Amino acid sequence: MNKTIRFDYANARAFVKQHEWEQLAPAIEIAHQMLHSRTGPGKDYLGWVDWPEQYDRDEYERIRQASARIQSDSDVLLVIGIGGSYLGAKAVLDILGHSFYNLLPKSKRRFPEIYFVGNNISPIYISHLMDVLEGKNVSVNVISKSGTTTEPAIAFRLFREWLEKKYGREKAKKRIYITTDKQRGALKKLADDEGYECFVIPDDIGGRYSVLTAVGLLPIAVSGANMDALMQGARDARERYMVMDLSDNPCYQYAAIRNALYRKGKTVELLVSYEPQFRYFAEWWKQLFGESEGKDGKGIFPASAEFSTDLHSLGQYIQDGMRHLFETVLSVRKPAVDLTVQEDPADVDGLNFLTGKRMGYVNKKAFEGTVLAHVDGGVPNLLVEIPEATAYYLGGLIYFFEKACGISGYLLGVNPFDQPGVEAYKANMFALLGKPGYERQKAELEARLRENKTYLTVEETAAYLELPETFIMEKIKQGRIRAVHDGNEYIINKEQFNHHLEEIRKLREFEDAARHEPIPESYDVKDED
Numbered sequence: 003m004n005k006t007i008r009f010d011y012a013n014a015r016a017f018v019k020q021h022e023w024e025q026l027a028p029a030i031e032i033a034h035q036m037l038h039s040r041t042g043p044g045k046d047y048l049g050w051v052d053w054p055e056q057y058d059r060d061e062y063e064r065i066r067q068a069s070a071r072i073q074s075d076s077d078v079l080l081v082i083g084i085g086g087s088y089l090g091a092k093a094v095l096d097i098l099g100h101s102f103y104n105l106l107p108k109s110k111r112r113f114p115e116i117y118f119v120g121n122n123i124s125p126i127y128i129s130h131l132m133d134v135l136e137g138k139n140v141s142v143n144v145i146s147k148s149g150t151t152t153e154p155a156i157a158f159r160l161f162r163e164w165l166e167k168k169y170g171r172e173k174a175k176k177r178i179y180i181t182t183d184k185q186r187g188a189l190k191k192l193a194d195d196e197g198y199e200c201f202v203i204p205d206d207i208g209g210r211y212s213v214l215t216a217v218g219l220l221p222i223a224v225s226g227a228n229m230d231a232l233m234q235g236a237r238d239a240r241e242r243y244m245v246m247d248l249s250d251n252p253c254y255q256y257a258a259i260r261n262a263l264y265r266k267g268k269t270v271e272l273l274v275s276y277e278p279q280f281r282y283f284a285e286w287w288k289q290l291f292g293e294s295e296g297k298d299g300k301g302i303f304p305a306s307a308e309f310s311t312d313l314h315s316l317g318q319y320i321q322d323g324m325r326h327l328f329e330t331v332l333s334v335r336k337p338a339v340d341l342t343v344q345e346d347p348a349d350v351d352g353l354n355f356l357t358g359k360r361m362g363y364v365n366k367k368a369f370e371g372t373v374l375a376h377v378d379g380g381v382p383n384l385l386v387e388i389p390e391a392t393a394y395y396l397g398g399l400i401y402f403f404e405k406a407c408g409i410s411g412y413l414l415g416v417n418p419f420d421q422p423g424v425e426a427y428k429a430n431m432f433a434l435l436g437k438p439g440y441e442r443q444k445a446e447l448e449a450r451l452r453e454n455k456t457y458l459t460v461e462e463t464a465a466y467l468e469l470p471e472t473f474i475m476e477k478i479k480q481g482r483i484r485a486v487h488d489g490n491e492y493i494i495n496k497e498q499f500n501h502h503l504e505e506i507r508k509l510r511e512f513e514d515a516a517r518h519e520p521i522p523e524s525y526d527v528k529d530e531d
């Protein structure tokens with residue numbers, strides 16, 4: 003019989019009165035009904051609820067086969083995706099794998115190195131990754147539900163070209179695996195045209211809820227992790243967290259207590275772990291809760307910390323700073339490996355009292371001491387504990403947080419399954435990049451950018467004043483505009499310059515009228531440095 007995931011909120015109860023807790027029970031029941039009868043906001047994105055039972059067995063087999071192929075013909079798998087299209091897989095790989103897997107000597111590695119890319123717009127990251135790939139056989143898994151997300155799309159262009167150069171177009175096709183929408187989108191069309199093997203992100207499962215679909219499963223299978231156990235853990239968790247009764251459902255208790263704390267001004271939740279291997283689990287969790295709850299002017303801000311590391315940086319704030327925090331500690335009862343503290347005859351650090359103690363024990367005492375200190379400092383503490391860091395418990399943990407998040411969103415009164423807010427930056431970025439159709443926004447945004455700057459280059463000043471660059475250069479040379487050299491160009495302090503603005507414009511009008519001749523195209527500027 004498998005042990006269970008434990009949720010303990012004893013260290014938060016002092017912050018919530020009994021009646022506040024009891025009053026949440028009916029709200030939990032309503033949220034449960036909304037989720038299970040699929041009547042709440044975002045009801046078309048609830049495919050994850052029964053997914054651990056109802057996933058497509060044929061596709062699952064294809065994932066297994068593709069992973070075996072990648073394991074046999076590749077030294078490296080590149081996983082191209084952003085947000086929900088990579089964080090879950092990265093989280094699982096980090097927890098179940100070796101902390102330095104990609105660096106292990108080949109004799110100690112049975113499966114390909116795995117790198118995640120397309121999750122930023124950094125040319126440095128991509129070119130450095132290309133250096134790592136030299137002389138290696140590479141396969142690529144491109145994951146994007148929409149198929150048009152900028153970051154993965156740019157990375158895919160680059161690595162597709164890289165693969166085609168190395169293997170030729172036909173052979174490269176056998177090394178490209180696409181995970182995307184079943185029938186729509188640019189990536190699906192490209193995959194069909196080129197004959198790439200395709201896996202599906204179901205219509206009714208949003209990116210942040212997709213780790214147990216092909217999105218997470220293909221990279222997880224390539225890493226050699228036990229995906230059967232992962233799915234079994236999620237399946238058992240689905241069963242376990244189906245109970246509507248708050249007093250008997252730890253998943254709902256987590257949703258309820260965080261909501262109660264939020265109502266009392268605890269607006270930041272820190273997901274804390276004492277194992278660096280959980281770093282990306284926290285990143286996955288942050289997207290899950292951040293995109294689900296942060297809307298309509300509401301929501302707990304999901305943040306994370308790694309202890310004891312961050313106790314030496316954030317520790318001061320957590321203990322003593324603004325009291326808007328609560329912590330959820332993710333703990334593993336039994337560490338996978340342990341080491342013993344050695345005796346030092348000189349005892350220079352005074353730590354000989356630890357001689358013979360296991361490091362896991364020391365870590366546990368650090369954890370226990372920290373919880374007490376933080377609770378004393380006014381930071382409520384929640385605990386989510388798994389018996390061991392295995393695929394089975396990880397599957398359960400993923401489901402625990404997914405369901406708690408859905409319920410939590412309904413308690414908060416938001417649609418937990420949309421993410422309208424992420425479009426704003428995208429629209430601005432497209433406009434500034436000159437995407438067709440965004441011309442009007444481009445001019446407006448550029449004007450705002452100039453307005454918001456303290457320093458302008460000559461080019462920016464000219465655009466700001468709607469005057470030719472040559473005119474600005476001339477005025478700099480004449481000393482009428484104060485400018486300083488910055489490398490090879492002049493920069494102008496706009497704040498200082500603003501009160502000359504009208505004067506400069508008038509000057510220009512006056513000169514135009516007097517000369518009745520066009521402004522010269524260029525001026526010969528000597529560097530005065």
Ligand SMILES: O=P(O)(O)OC[C@H]1O[C@](O)(CO)[C@@H](O)[C@@H]1O
Pocket residue numbers: 084085086087145146147148149150151154209210293421424
């Ligand atoms: O899988 P896609 O469509 O490339 O999207 C990646 C991520 O971007 C978002 O849509 C936000 O822009 C997330 O919700 C999603 O996980």
